[in-house]
Amino acid sequence: MPPQDSPRARRAAADDPGVSDGVPEATSAALHADEQPPLGEVPVPRDDNSEIAAYTRDLTKVYGSGDAEVVALDHVDVDFVKARFTAVMGPSGSGKSTLMHCVAGLDAPTSGEVVIGDTNIATLKDSRLTELRRDRIGFVFQSFNLIPTLTALENIELPMAIAGRKPDPEWLDHVIDIVGLRSRLKHKPSQLSGGQQQRVACARALVGKPDIIFADEPTGNLDSAASAEILGFLASSVTDLGQTIVMVTHDPTAAAYANRALFLADGRIVADMDDPDRDKVLARMVELSSPVDASAPGASTQAAGPSTVQG
Template sequence: MSVAAVRAVGLWKTYGGGQTQVDALAEVNAEFGKGRFTAIMGPSGSGKSTLLHCLAGLDKPTAGHVYVGDVDLTRLPEKQLTQLRRDRIGFVFQAFNLVPTLTALENITLPLDLASRKPDPAWLETVIETIGLQDRLGHKPSELSGGQQQRVACARALVSRPEVVFADEPTGNLDSRSSADVLSFLHTSVRDFGQSIVMVTHDPTAASYADRVLFLADGRIQSELLDPTAETVLDAMKQLDPAVAG
């Protein structure tokens, strides 16, 4: 049996104490398969972004363990954790986190530059063509629209072919056409290139590009859905959040 790309084992994340204690995550156990596209959904405050940040090694859980491959992130010293995030994990978040003094191309290849690795020319070209940035590579972030900046961020996350890409609302700042382009590319990278992706989204249409959807509420996994469609995702969300039905 192959090791999952990412595993959460008995994961808790608690804020505060006493009467003000809040469990953002409560005994979460989940596996995210290699070469699979998993979406995480739930009502506002359900813990989905907290889960993503703990899985990605950006936040430390209060209890439990997170494994990337066979490495327990919760046991790594900070220096080794930083190196693992750089070498084995890709990130796409709503905040583009681009370096303002670098061009689009330099931002895309930055993770490889930091790791003293050369990009695979064919893969770099594939990423750039699919995201549609060929004519913007020499531009700085301030010269790009929000949608173009997010596409640079997506390309940056994928160019090093990391073991897993974590995406937090990756299309939140894109129009519907650009969103479809990015999601199609993420789906293609899973289907054709074996990339592993874990994505938080509130959008049923975005979730429909995934192979599997996990639904959270009150910091706990409530259910999962395989081979989702926008309609089946929306139905499942209505069960968790009456506000969706309205």
């Protein structure tokens, strides 16, 4: 797995020339602290954002009003450090999709700041926001979202073609090789398996070298073998290419491919786990979805806490 993502390791990574070149080195692995804070105790945000791909401050999203009001995000502060793979987890309705949509500029916050690189997207006009999404953000969706009438290669090139840009041929070649699609480039999506279609979507996201890729349940429509392939590919694009990825998932096995798992409950971040593995993630999910029984052995005394988080 890629280098660990503890706050200390992340600070070290920020000073690491290997990371600032966009390719993380393994040096921060040794700095990983294996301890997880209890539920609700999460680190405060960093003040040095030099190596942060995206962050939010005081991000709040309220849907509806009056009796119908729903606070989907409740003053969320989170940093996504460059060249790291973050899984966003939490019970249904906890705010995962809303967080992703607000950070990706797909939905407007009610209040607060969302910054991609050095651009506060809350202040952008619609046309600039569309450009930013096209040029600096990659998306991978559960349903692949490929154009059925275009070949795999045309789908990969589409966002850049819309932007009137040509992909760097060497980089395009490299991406095609890493996703293993060379022999399928002329196939239409209907002639590809689900896993191959998702590889096309991953290549499409990677080819423009975005600041950050958002993956929304990328393995939700895949069998376990194809899921493992896609998750392994996403993880290696972080380790080998220095890509930053934020993935919303319900699946603890998928989260175990990430460097870090954030847990949302009621629109707040209530836990921040470095080096997630399936069992640790499952245990947190169980804690989050069951009422806390203080008399239970080993029960956490806090059900939820501050939504401030360091990336």
